Amino acid sequence: MAALEPAQLNAYFALMEAVSLLQHRVEQQLRAEGDLSWVQFQLLARLADADGELSMTDLADGVVYSRSGLTYQAALLDKAGLVRRGPSPDDERSTLVTITDQGRELLARVLPGHIEVARDMLFAPLSGDDLPQLGDIMTRVRDHMRAQPPRSAAPRRRRSRDGGQDQPPR
Amino acid sequence: MAALEPAQLNAYFALMEAVSLLQHRVEQQLRAEGDLSWVQFQLLARLADADGELSMTDLADGVVYSRSGLTYQAALLDKAGLVRRGPSPDDERSTLVTITDQGRELLARVLPGHIEVARDMLFAPLSGDDLPQLGDIMTRVRDHMRAQPPRSAAPRRRRSRDGGQDQPPR
């Protein structure tokens, strides 16, 4: 297996660093103006999008990578009055999460600043066909990743004395 | 201030989700094969790149967003023998961080799998001119973000009873 070409390395690291910087700005804005984390913002946005109501499992999808992580975040949002949880009529095992009016208000309050950050940080340096190209490429990449098996396929879960002659950190 | 166009929203969310998924995969791979976090990997990679030695401040740049955060990570890498820290001859206040042979070995051990993930997740769905376009766009975005003032310019730090009639979460 060969190394990545320089162009690939450049693209990869530029992508990762740019998004890291963007995320940091976005989290600052959300925290400052709505006391929300990026994850919490995404959960609210998803709910608002999905006509206000989703099951825990559907809500988690792509945002949070563990069941308990979502329970934790949903509990925070619930405690803050941004969301309510109740049993599903269809499936007694399922929990339906509903965005409240307060949740919608907070989302509306936070959105202008959020958009401002995205515009200033991400879109400002783009020109010409950059936007459609970026959108097209990242949409394809995202859909590709969503389709990938969640890493159970390569179950090198617990590494243990794996031929390496030096011990790994921490 | 107007809302983002749909094309902008699509690009923004696709970008954020794709990179989130990519990051998650990358962290799994680094953890499994080298017991490294993404931050730690970046620090080692930077050192290896910079002929092996950097001051704490230079090392932190763009990777970690607080002084203490870097001290913490550097201490972990040091404890694991991947890095050594010592005083700088030029400036007695400064700490020089040096990658060890063990650090280089670990980096080399981890890199093939890392590249494989990047290839499978990010580059696989690209075709034609996608790569140079993505590289070009993200390089420009990254450089733009690096140049932005670190958010001290808009000191809405502590929000306090700011006209909002409902209390924010947590």
Place this chain on the structure above:
DNA sequence: TATTGTTATACTCTATAACTATA
């Protein structure tokens, strides 16, 4: 048995503030 969700727990990581030491 498989699935949905919660809980308990342990751990990683981050950030703020106070502090030391050098420039």
Place this chain on the structure above:
DNA sequence: TATAGTTATAGAGTATAACAATA
């Protein structure tokens, strides 16, 4: 006084495993 780094501490977030309940 400003800068480089460390330390103490507190808090947010995550993941694993054990658990309960329903399908």
